[in-house]
Amino acid sequence: MKSIKYFFYTFLAFMMLSCNTQNNKLVVEVYETSANGNNLTKLENFSSDEIQENTIQIKLLPGQKRQKITGFGGSFTESSAYLLNNISKKIEIVLLKLILVKVVQNIL
Numbered sequence: 001m002k003s004i005k006y007f008f009y010t011f012l013a014f015m016m017l018s019c020n021t022q023n024n025k026l027v028v029e030v031y032e033t034s035a036n037g038n039n040l041t042k043l044e045n046f047s048s049d050e051i052q053e054n055t056i057q058i059k060l061l062p063g064q065k066r067q068k069i070t071g072f073g074g075s076f077t078e079s080s081a082y083l084l085n086n087i088s089k090k091i092e093i094v095l096l097k098l099i100l101v102k103v104v105q106n107i108l
Contacts, residue, residue, distance in 0.1 A: 029042060030042070030043045031043070076099075084096075
């Protein structure tokens with residue numbers, strides 16, 4: 001019986017300690033990259049006030065589906081051309097065929 005009381009009081013103490021009445025505010029640092037010249041520039045005068053009319057809000061709704069993503073795009077850059085040029089011709093042909101078959105399938 002003593003062990004049950006000890007367990008109960010310990011459990012009660014942990015429950016009381018886990019109660020948090022503080023309302024911690026989220027601190028956010030905002031960085032911007034834009035066409036007008038900002039390149040990962042930290043914005044100092046950024047307002048997170050939800051009352052402002054110009055504040056943009058983005059809501060994520062993971063349960064709501066609107067489109068099916070069928071794949072991700074890729075690009076053939078100078079660095080990938082360099083790598084392709086430095087492998088054996090046999091592997092190069094295989095890779096190009098794999099890439100081109102996927103491209104043609106997506107076009108048709």
